[in-house]
Amino acid sequence: MKPHMLAMAIGLATASAMTQAAEVSTQSPQKGEKAETPVMEEVSVMGVRERLMQAGMLKDVIQKTEVISSLSIEQMQAASVAEAIAEAPGVRVNNECSMCGVKRVMLNGLRGEHTTILVDGIQTYTMMAGFYGLDAAASAGIESIEIARGAGASLIAPEAIGGTINLVTREARENAVEVDLSGGENGYRKGSLVATGITDDEATRVTFITQYDYRDQFDGDNNGVSENPELENQSVTLRLSHDIGERDNVTFRINKTESEIFGGPDGADIGEARASFAADDSDSPSLFVGDDVRNQWIGKTWETTEWIESERTEIAASWLHEVNERLNTTLTVSVNDHEQDSFYEGFIYDAENEMRYYDARFNYALNDDHHLTFGVDHRDEELRSETNSTSPNYVSDSFDYDTLGFYIQDTWTATENFQISMAVRVDQVEADFVDPQKPGTEIDETIVSPRVDMRYTHNEQFTSRFSAGRGYRAPLSFFESDHGILDGDDGFLINVDELERSKSATYALSYEGDKLTATWSLAYTAVDELAALSENGSGVPVLDQLDDTATVLTTDLALTYQLRDNLTLSAVLESFNYNDEFKQSYGVVPVEQRINLGVDWEISGWDIFVSGTWVGSRDLSDYGVPQEPTFDAAGNFAKSNNAESYWTVDMRVSKEVSEGVQLYFGVTNLTDYNQAEDMETPLFYEDGGYDVAHIYGPLRGREAYAGVKFTF
Template sequence: MLRKSLIAIALSSAIPASFANDASSGQNAVMEETLVIGVRQRLYERGALLDAIQKTEVVDESLIKSQQAVNLTDAIEKSPGVRVSNECSMCGVKRVMLNGMRGEHSTILTDGVPLHTMMAGYYAVDALATTGISRIEVVRGAGASLLAPEAIGGTINVISKEIEETGVNINASMEDNDSYFLGLMAGYLSDDEPTRTSLVIQDDKHHQMDNDGNGVSEAPLQENTSYVVRLSQDLGERDNLILRTAYTDSNIFGGPQGDSIGSVLHGYDGVESDHLFVDDDVRQQYIGKPWETTEWIATTRSEISGSWLHEFNESYNTLLTVAWSEHKQDSFYEGFDYSATDTLNYFDLRNNLILNDQHMLTFGVDLRDESMLSDSAAGAESDNYIEDSFDYQTTGLYLQDTWTVSPDLEVALAIRLDNAKADFVAEQKPGTEIDEIVVAPRIDLRYLHDDQWTSRVAMGRGYRAPLSFFETDHGILDAGDGFAIDIESLEKSLSATYALSFEGERLNSTLSLAFTKVDNLAALSETEDGVPLLSQMQESASVGAADITLSYALNDNLSIGGTLETYDYDDVFRESFAIAPVEQRALFNLDYKTDYWMLYASATWIGSRDLAEFGYEGFNQLGDSTLKSTNADAYWTLDMKLTFDVSENLSLYLGGNNLTDYTQVEEGETPLFWDASGAYDVAYIYGPLRGREFYMGFDWNL
């Protein structure tokens, strides 16, 4: 049994779960045992993988559909320890925060491959389609992945759905205000089952919102289209090849009401208005030129990846992965244009060797080469403009020993040795800013107290190169004279987490505690000339996080659950945030199912906050000394979805999001404000900006 456990760990933690699931019934013994044991199949009902050493939250396909989650951020935002932060009312940039860390400390993986570049974590996160997704695995804490040591907060692994039969699924819905969602997945499975091919197409649109009617949106228009083609081919009994290509097109347009981006750009004259609002009050009607409050971001992402799994014998297998991605952005920020191309090349050669019934080694080498080139026509008009282009390379060696000490105790000891180089390549920035060799150790431990209680402990080091001016709020907006850099060290972190899980016949629960300390944390400020300056904090920053989840099956049809979370930031970390993070959150859910009906409801409570602690200061009226309120009251939101199964293959559904219709604009403050220098900004954000929305649709298998 110990040997089987090691084999399962080899193919679940060292190889993306999608590869393990590709084994056909005629595969070798290792692959068969993986399917039989199902290390990642016995899921803790709320998301913890009880058969994984690391604590992992899982959002599976059924929960994705219950939540009507169109994109990645919708799917995971209610998971324990996950917070999706909206950091701009115009451009809609979203940040996925894990364990209370900032968004840039989270790494997104696709089938275990780190395909996402630095820029990809800021725009087009909302364009990551959920059609064709089997599940999303969230692992929190530094060193959460052998392949992603820069994941100081943790990793989000998006797992593709495996084809089980030839067919087509169509999921479509209409929302109010001309919003819609269309997802199509077509799959082909050959008769002898060595070939699985899938095509995914998703198209969705989310409308602008102007809740206070002043002519400026609080939430932007978002239009996304995604295409994915995937092939899994078994080559005999010991080899499997997976090829995947994807393309995403995303457009975000926020600001003036009733204008198109074409008309806005056509009307740009570079001459600022004397007044933007009636009485210079952001709560009054907007009277400025459309371009003066327009933020438009057009993004395209292209991905190609290939993985070859070869088994030499029952004790040794190898996985070779190569990947390429290109993230292109063309944007306009209130008069400043910015375009960039961020290209990533990735290589990984991983080996899994079972030494005996107690030890399995995972070892290998990976290479990551990222290049970002930016340009600005407006910036080029200035003699002092400095671009923010960079080259970033890492070369890493890694080794992990998965040690089954006893049937009740498993330990994974891992270490990475990386050479990280970061170079801002503008002529005005000679030399290489960062060239460091980093040792990143990690330990994960799982102990089964009995059949119901399980403890998990994880400690690890992470690192990250601060490279992007998107990392803090609107570093891009004031870049008319370029970007100033004062970066010379990697961010380095230490984290420790503990989780205690209980699995009963009806009651499931997990208590999680986490602490993370970061040195050289990136911060954005300005030079004396007003140029955005990316620098690093001299003091260490830390955050503690605690959460508890419970679920209880009242009967075979009805289950309820809840999560309570709290975060404790030190003063250094508070200073680094542009948008106040959530400090207390409670989530409650209800799931009711009968033969034909299914009702899912989810309520979220956010605790009150003192925004002054996070540096909030702004004015509604220019020249008025009355500050905007820094008291963010607690609030509730409620989401519901009702589904009716017309037949085995067709379901109809209707639902609504934010049924309490709470927005910070109607209940408190607009996100628009004037700062102390008299500049106009759009990010005084602490609550929801989208109000009540309804939808109805169908899910049809052909």
């Protein structure tokens, strides 16, 4: 952990060591009776926000939601949010570049830009933060992750065509400090500190979180070019919740995250790459021995370097006020500033992405059966970028984006067993690419987005849920489409003038028995005006929109069986079916079938967790990935268009050796299966041009680790 972060952590942890409130109740023995041991009676002063949530007065939606607990995050040894959600039903974390390691989170088979990230229910992630932000989002201090799939899954996120991922920060419920330190292969290092403090009257709660994590580059085929970049992250978060009397609560959260990614030449650094570019920016006659990506790299350092340094600051505050027993209101504001400096194989791209979000929400209990939620929100986002391109064709991806929306929802308890929630949003949307070569406002529309969620309890074991809704999204930037922004010589064109519009429907049937729990779900999504990358007749990349509707049908079955009190088995089976239009929009092939099997066994104080994931084979030629990829520049050695099926296995073993001390060790990717060594390198040539995104398998091999966690 960085020294200045550790110092801050220790200082705050010490300052927040407050005495918990408790009350001892004793009863004097009557004459002739034996004196009893005094009984400790805990007095719980419930906070305003917690009380209203338990009373149902902060109700939002009733749709099916997967919840990843802090225990699950720990068992997966997840350093980031991307790792924590990777195996959740309906979720695919796609690595879309072997050099920069950009991750896109796909929900219900939709693309990464169709997923909205919330923190404590508040929009804080900008467009750019969705690319490298999840690898930098620390797992420490996350109480749970809530995944809601489908268009309009959140009242404040109509652009979530695929769904929303809500990161819930740990709430302070006691005075405690948790320190977690681990290390392992491939340079893996992770250190975190979580401190919580609460005042005697429990009116003020403080959570402080800091984390540092690091991984080396990974080069599975030892050709001098990494398939997974060096990654270094550090973050600090402070959350404060304070009750003002019995009817008001204010919360404040600030997060500072810094991340550095370096991919490409194995063993080099950004200083060496920049010096190489400054000394000679001409293209090498050959990049690999024999111009074959399977051979040793012989090009200049800068020609395969992708380096991204980002700094993100998030500030969010909300005020909850209970007007009376029927009405409460919440005022929320968040500000996010994301700065990125990057070097993509000689192309310099620096940008600042700012977002401001405001929301005024009202919850009103009309009667015992109807609960109204209504409000207005405003999102203002802008991106300004600079590059070293000298091409007259180059069009900046800078934009202004502004939405003003009104929403209303009625949650109706029709019967004891049937609940229905009906919601609608009306949004005024403006998206303007501000480059001088893009005059006028590209998108200026008013759109109505309805949604309905229903839950029916058949009996004590079976529950049905159905959701249907409409969503939209403005294709904001060329940056989000297959690294199109990186072509500084030919420039690119933006041919976007419509909102992407979606319709989705989801049905889920859940069973809960004494030993077995199961949920089967089916989801269908159709998207019109889907943005996709293409080329014009001159070979210039174009951000365009599809003429035909793109659709995806997703089905999954999640099972958990309590074989014994100390032994739990789990399985998740998933299938994603895309139509041809959707397939052609992908630059990296997605998953079509996946099975995840898990075992959690507690024995003699040991906790053994094993997880295995199978991914089915795919025909790469069905997708918009390179259609004629070759290993060599001359095109004599074609790469396969078949992605074979594979298994990966993770394992973690832990034991509490004394009160407050836990030791653990484990292995990720136990079988060391990775694409470069066991399938084919993600590097390729197409029409003589070199690229790095022929990706369909794991890009990082086995990592063994060990660690210790202290709880005070």
